[in-house]
Amino acid sequence: MGMNSATEGFLTTRLDDIAGWARKNSLWPMPMGISCCAIEMMSFAGPRYDVARFGSEAFRFSPRQSDLMIVAGTVTYKMSHVVRKIYDQMPDPKWVIAMGACTSTGGMYRSYSVVQGIDLFVPVDVYVAGCPPRPDNLLKGLMEIQKKIERGEKPGQREKIYIEEHA
Amino acid sequence: MDTTTVDPKKRIFRALEDQDTSVTFDDPLENDMILNMGPQHPATHGVLRLLVRLDGETIVSAVPDLGYLHRGYEKIAENTTYHEFIPHTDRLDYLSPLANNVAYVLAVEKLAGIEVPRRAQFIRVICCELARLASHLVWLGTMAMDVGAVTVLLWGFREREKIQDIWDLLTGVRFTTSFTRIGGLAQDMSDETTAAIRAFLDQFSENLHESEKLLIKNKIFIDRCEGIGYISPADAINIGLTGPMLRACGVEHDLRRDEPYLSYPELDFDIPVYHDCDTLARFYVRMQEMKESVKILYQALDKIPNGQINASDPKRVLPKKERTYSKMEELIHDFMIVNFGINPPIGEIYQAIEGSKGELGFYLVSHGEGYPWRLKIRSPSFVNLQSLPVMLKGQMISDVVAIIGSVDPVMGEADK
Amino acid sequence: MKDTVVEKLTARFSESIEFINEYRGELTVVLKKKAIVDVCRFLHDDDELHFDSLRDLLGADYYRPDDRYEVVYNLFSLKNKFRLRLKVRIDESDLHVLSVTSVWSGANWQEREAYDMFGIVFDDHPDLRRMYMPEEFEHHPLRKDFPLMGIPGSLALPRK
Known part of the structure; x- marks a missing residue:
């Protein structure tokens, strides 16, 4: 954002920039907590990792009030219809984080009932590796979404971001 | 008119x-x-x-x-060796992965007839009780949040993070542990871990008491829980409820006492039983259980002997990693166990432990191969959820969340 | 306790018992299919045996020419703290067995699960539907001839 130094007591910017800046720091996640990753997602919102530092502590269980869906857990074929329905109800612009191995690729569940990656039915912006990912890794995923917003990208466009697991 | x-x-x-x-x-x-x-x-x-x-x-x-999280564990188990299935057990009841690891390997050891050294048994007891604490803390937080007390959730997670740090020290991961091995454990418990558990326990009782005070002295919480979600003892037994659900109905049944496994007979603890059969009784049972777990953990830490952690049975127990890399015999055994499995004799067994939700059992059928022919998971959440239609009938719609919270279901295990 | 159970069962149901087996201290009684409800009712109501709790009920596929499927009942007596396993064998040509929901209401969901996974039909069941899989799914996944990765196209994904 092109802020001038405020020595004269004012700054100039573009409306898009200031909207993007505000939007980036007030992402409201919709916690699509399905299985194990949901517990780590609760830690991510909990006292130690404290997602409030990034302006995303307001977890909204209503898709109408949220702009970031964190899909945390194994998505089965039966559940996939629910996930898609919730995604469809979210207002634009909407972002999706695929948290964990199951959500990204099916993970260790090579079985008849598990969808092998949610990108088969919803567009994904950031993939976070791990089974489940540590909360700090998920924070990194959130920051990547913030960077995308800052750059002015649209959801589902540009390159996908893959966050690797670190020891 | x-x-x-x-x-x-x-x-x-x-x-x-x-x-x-x-x-x-x-x-x-x-x-x-x-x-x-x-x-x-x-x-x-x-x-x-x-x-x-x-x-x-x-x-x-x-x-x-149900079925929104049906991941096909039983089918997967038929296509993996006995060792390969251990990581899958973490994700059954994902609030207490360590206890599931223990339950599964106990079943396989019973099937194969392997006796585990005493030190490993004590470490497994510690695993089970830490898992119970971690699981009940999440239950406490979420149930309190459902009826409107958010503070307890944050305090519960503060304590749970400390337990996860201990898991990190003990097993190397903070969440999905995969710690046990058939015939023993992945690694020994270090003195650092022992000290960390002691340090945690020393402050835990005080913190738990503070959370408890927030709830049991709170009229809103008591009013929302008292007298709702009633299920009679006869119904509870008929449905097959286990764990805190059954003990809140006045039935004193705990597998740690009734069918002793591991080192539980050597430890002294009480089984909390309440007779009110309602949501509040289930709350008290779980709170008391946490205090008993603290007692068990102190005793286990005091009594833990030195010695081996793996049974000496080279054909069926994985050798130590450093020996696998340096000795030919161990390399061969490691290769055979990993690739072809441990081939328990033909037969079938059922082994259960008292998990944090109730009786967690594994029914295994072996045809003498490296893969189980059939593995059935008796998941406590699945059976406990069956009581919902009985408990909800005639209640108010606003009490549904409190009643579900008191059942403490974990869908990963209920849906398998 | 073991002897009492065997004694009482053989005295009452000698022609319904196929054989009795013990492995690693666990008692298994294999029964004829017709007798299952009567035996369960007897074990539940008997004052001395008192098997008041059905801990688990499951199906199993043995993939053999005769009596391909089995239904296994794991019983537990809270009074005696004793476990007993009952089994009935089911042939592929006749996948019906009587439901034990009248004895233990907890058998309801577990029989539904066995129906879902193996296609075993429990007669007199109050609500025999699939437990886990969607209602429109046509196969029974835990049968040995069902592939682990499933049958492509048998389960629908939402439109992208």
């Missing part, structure tokens, strides 16, 4: 103006409403779906719908 001759619409309108009269419709079924709750709902603890038929605010009947 003769009300029957007046136009019904006017009659309703008039009745609404007069606060002392109530309106009844001719056909009460017209009042019925079907409410769909879940599978994506903040208070259903995962992906439980509940269809509720309502008459006004009262529940006429409730039908749970």
Whole structure:
């Protein structure tokens, strides 16, 4: 954002920039907590990792009030219809984080009932590796979404971001 | 005035103006409403779906719908060796992965006839009790949050993070542990871990007491929990409830006492039993259980002997990694166990432990191969959820979340 | 306790018992299919045996020419703290067995699960539907001839 130094007591910017800046720091996640990753997602919102530092502590269980869906857990074929329905109800612009191995690729569940990656039915912006990912890794995923917003990208466009697991 | 001759619409309108009269419709079924709750709902603890038929605010009947997290564990188990299935057990009841690891390897060891050294047994007891604490802390936080007390969730997670740090020291990971091995453990417990557990326990009782004070001295919490979600002891036994659900109905049944496994006979602990059969009783049972777990952990840490952690059975117990890299014999055994499995004799067994939700059992059928022919998981959450239709009938719609919270279901295990 | 159970069962149901087996201290009684409800009712109601709790009920596929499937009942007596396993064998040509929901209401969901996974039909069951899989799914996944990765196209994904 092109802020001038405020020595004269004012700054100039573009409306898009200031909207993007505000939007980036007030992402409201919709916690699509399905299985194990949901517990780590609760830690991510909990006292130690404290997602409030990034302006995303307001977890909204209503898709109408949220702009970031964190899909945390194994998505089965039966559940996939629910996930898609919730995604469809979210207002634009909407972002999706695929948290964990199951959500990204099916993970260790090579079985008849598990969808092998949610990108088969919803567009994904950031993939976070791990089974489940540590909360700090998920924070990194959130920051990547913030960077995308800052750059002015649209959801589902540009390159996908893959966050690797670190020891 | 003769009300029957007046136009019904006017009659309703008039009745609404007069606060002392109530309106009844001719056909009460017209009042019925079907409410769909879940599978994506903040208070259903995962992906439980509940269809509720309502008459006004009262529940006429409730039908749970499962399967949104059916991952096909039993099919996967038939296609993996006995060792390969251990990581899958972490993700069954993902609130207490360590206890599931223990339950599964106990079953395999019973099938194969392997005796585990005493030190490993004590470490497994510590694993089970730490897992129980971690699981109950999440239950405490989420149930309190469901009825409106958010502070307890944050305090519970503060304590749980400390337990996860201990898991990190003990197993190398903070969440999905995969710690046990058939015939022993992945690694020994270090002195650092022992000290960390002691340090945690020393401050835990105090912190738990603070959370408890927030709830049991709170009239809103007591009023919301007392007397709702009643299930009679006869129904509870008939449905097959286990764990805190059963003990809140006045039935003293705990597998740690009734079918002793590991080192539990050497440890001294009480089994909390309450007779009220309602949500509040289940709350008290779990709170008391946490205090008993602390007692067990102190004793186990005091009594833990030195010695080996793996049974000496080279054909079926994985050798130490450093020996695998340097000795030919161990390399061969490691290769054979990893690739072809441990081949237990033909037979079938059932082994259960007292998990944090209730009786967690594994039924295994072996045909003498490296893969189980059939593995059945007796998951406590699945059976406990069956009591929902009984408990919800006749209750108010606003109590549903408190009742589900008191069942403490984990869908990963209920849906398998 | 073991002897009492065997004694009482053989005295009452000698022609219904196929054989009795013990492995690693666990008692298994294999029964004829017709007798299952009577035996369960007897074990539940008998004052001395008192098997008041059905801990688990499951199906199993043995993939053999005769009596391909089995239904296994794991019983537990809270009074005696004793476990007993009952089994009935089911041939592929006749996948019906009587439901024990009248004895233990907890058998309800577990029989539904066995129906879902193996296609075993429990007669007199109050509500025999699939437990886990969607209602429109046509196969029974835990049968040995069903592939681990499933049959492509048998389960629908939402439109992208």
